Amino acid sequence: MITKLTELAEWVDSVARRTQPAEIHWCTGSAEENAMLTNGMLETGELMELNPVTHPECYLHRSDPDDVARVEHLTYVCTVDADEAGPNNNWMAPDTAHALMDELFDGCMQGRTMYVIPYCMGPIESPFSRLGVEITDSAYVVANMRKMTRMGSPALQRIEREGSFVRGLHSTGELDPERRYIMHFPQELAIQSYGSGYGGNALLGKKCHALRIASHQARTEGWLAEHMMIVGIENPAGQTRYVAAAFPSACGKTNLAMLIPPEPYRSAGWKVHTVGDDICWLHPGEDGRLYAINPEAGFFGVAPGTSKKTNPNALAMLDRDAIFTNVAATADNQPWWEELGDGRPALDWQGRPYDPKNGPAAHPNSRFTVSIDRCPSYSPEAENPSGVPIDAIIFGGRRASLAPLVMEARDWTHGTFLGAAMASETTAAATGKVGVVRRDPMAMKPFCGYHFGDYWGHWLDVGGGLAQPPKIFQVNWFRRDAEGGFIWPGFGENMRVLEWVLKRCSGEAGAVETPVGLMPEPDAIETGGLSERPDMETLLGINAREWSKEFDQIEKHLEKFAPHTPQVLIDLARELRNAL
Numbered sequence: 001m002i003t004k005l006t007e008l009a010e011w012v013d014s015v016a017r018r019t020q021p022a023e024i025h026w027c028t029g030s031a032e033e034n035a036m037l038t039n040g041m042l043e044t045g046e047l048m049e050l051n052p053v054t055h056p057e058c059y060l061h062r063s064d065p066d067d068v069a070r071v072e073h074l075t076y077v078c079t080v081d082a083d084e085a086g087p088n089n090n091w092m093a094p095d096t097a098h099a100l101m102d103e104l105f106d107g108c109m110q111g112r113t114m115y116v117i118p119y120c121m122g123p124i125e126s127p128f129s130r131l132g133v134e135i136t137d138s139a140y141v142v143a144n145m146r147k148m149t150r151m152g153s154p155a156l157q158r159i160e161r162e163g164s165f166v167r168g169l170h171s172t173g174e175l176d177p178e179r180r181y182i183m184h185f186p187q188e189l190a191i192q193s194y195g196s197g198y199g200g201n202a203l204l205g206k207k208c209h210a211l212r213i214a215s216h217q218a219r220t221e222g223w224l225a226e227h228m229m230i231v232g233i234e235n236p237a238g239q240t241r242y243v244a245a246a247f248p249s250a251c252g253k254t255n256l257a258m259l260i261p262p263e264p265y266r267s268a269g270w271k272v273h274t275v276g277d278d279i280c281w282l283h284p285g286e287d288g289r290l291y292a293i294n295p296e297a298g299f300f301g302v303a304p305g306t307s308k309k310t311n312p313n314a315l316a317m318l319d320r321d322a323i324f325t326n327v328a329a330t331a332d333n334q335p336w337w338e339e340l341g342d343g344r345p346a347l348d349w350q351g352r353p354y355d356p357k358n359g360p361a362a363h364p365n366s367r368f369t370v371s372i373d374r375c376p377s378y379s380p381e382a383e384n385p386s387g388v389p390i391d392a393i394i395f396g397g398r399r400a401s402l403a404p405l406v407m408e409a410r411d412w413t414h415g416t417f418l419g420a421a422m423a424s425e426t427t428a429a430a431t432g433k434v435g436v437v438r439r440d441p442m443a444m445k446p447f448c449g450y451h452f453g454d455y456w457g458h459w460l461d462v463g464g465g466l467a468q469p470p471k472i473f474q475v476n477w478f479r480r481d482a483e484g485g486f487i488w489p490g491f492g493e494n495m496r497v498l499e500w501v502l503k504r505c506s507g508e509a510g511a512v513e514t515p516v517g518l519m520p521e522p523d524a525i526e527t528g529g530l531s532e533r534p535d536m537e538t539l540l541g542i543n544a545r546e547w548s549k550e551f552d553q554i555e556k557h558l559e560k561f562a563p564h565t566p567q568v569l570i571d572l573a574r575e576l577r578n579a580l
């Protein structure tokens, strides 16, 4: 027995009896273990070494071509009562789901090694952190979990101390899309995933634990588990304020988390400190503020679009100690993707000689995995067990029209409304059609582990209990002009919008009241130093006719979750529409 925690030992035994692995390996997280696993994967071809001169300790993994994204249609929340999961989730009765999964897992690890990964989501010493154990037959998952979580011996020690942990069971199975399920059992604190090796389906600490299961735990314990990045922004006076921002997958959270302020800001002394890029756990503090921790320890970022222009900090952290999944490779074996800028692809993401006729060289959802402390703007506050105090929460979507560059909610209730009404165009991060506008409340559509109506109620409860709640904002970097071009320059220039947000928090900027929210005064967003002044009138304009159509849809959307939808949100929709 490798652990003194009987419950854990018994569970591992019972999984081994069902899955029949050739060997069981308890992960310690040591450098030797990592080297051993890496060498094994280089032998089997699961990993390929990239150019050791330009990219030391960097590896490329090519996944099965049918296994390249999260599979929302095969992801289930299995609660006893279907109504608890809500219309926002696929639901299956726990008994039915267990029977189905037991059959898939029967004997599935024969001839393979079963890895047991104890992990901690959040700083090892933080009272806000939560524990889990993932059992998997994929060494690639172990290597990724090592970068994405605090895993191994220290996590096991805390699990043994506390006795409670989320049980995650994963097998890549046959990688058959017909035999693929990602099941969540929130009431049992359990996750079972079969048939996929892709990040969000297989690295169970991330979306499955830190969002779907954690949102459920957070609801009963009085906190929030959110799909948000966390960033600290230091002004020239040396004061740092922390902002948490929710955007749907592949809408720029990673870029925003590590943005480099544009030149006039840099020389004035503005600095950005990265705490997290994807997940944020928010806890009410005794002082009535909200405190955030990033439960993750690394980034699993989208590679395409990452360039010197869009995210120089990301590029700087990707030249050593990173795992790349489904990117292309240059003739001298460097990782390559569209918009990278330098180099040319020789092999595409499937390892074929690159031919533009086959589509993009890198898969649109190709990824990098890298430890957070490799990031040049990394903030040591990411290790603060008490978290960082949040001054502003931002909701963002990808909308070609309608949604303004920025607006502020009147109060927490209105902010919750803005989050609940969020909509965005779909991206390649999930299997399915790209570019379709869908409602994605709080960017949690694929990740909320329970009924959205109850979730909004929980948001109202948490905020209602705060003496100093963060201000809530909505942004849209993605407005397009008649020719289809982006109106706002985005990326580092988003600092200009953040400056207004922060000045609203410190009481240094005014705002204009409109029926949809508080807007910056004309010229409140600094545009000096941009090569041309963007069409701020369009970016900050409110078209009453278009908004009234939007409210039709928002009302229908809120209705869909009735009777769980809080009445105040329904009333507020009506009030705002009437004000238009």
Ligand code: OXD
Binding pocket: 070, 199, 200, 248, 249, 250, 278, 300, 429, 430
């Ligand atoms: C992610 C996602 O991987 O949201 O972060 O898909």
Ligand code: MN
Binding pocket: 227, 248, 249, 250, 278
């Ligand atoms: Mn995400």
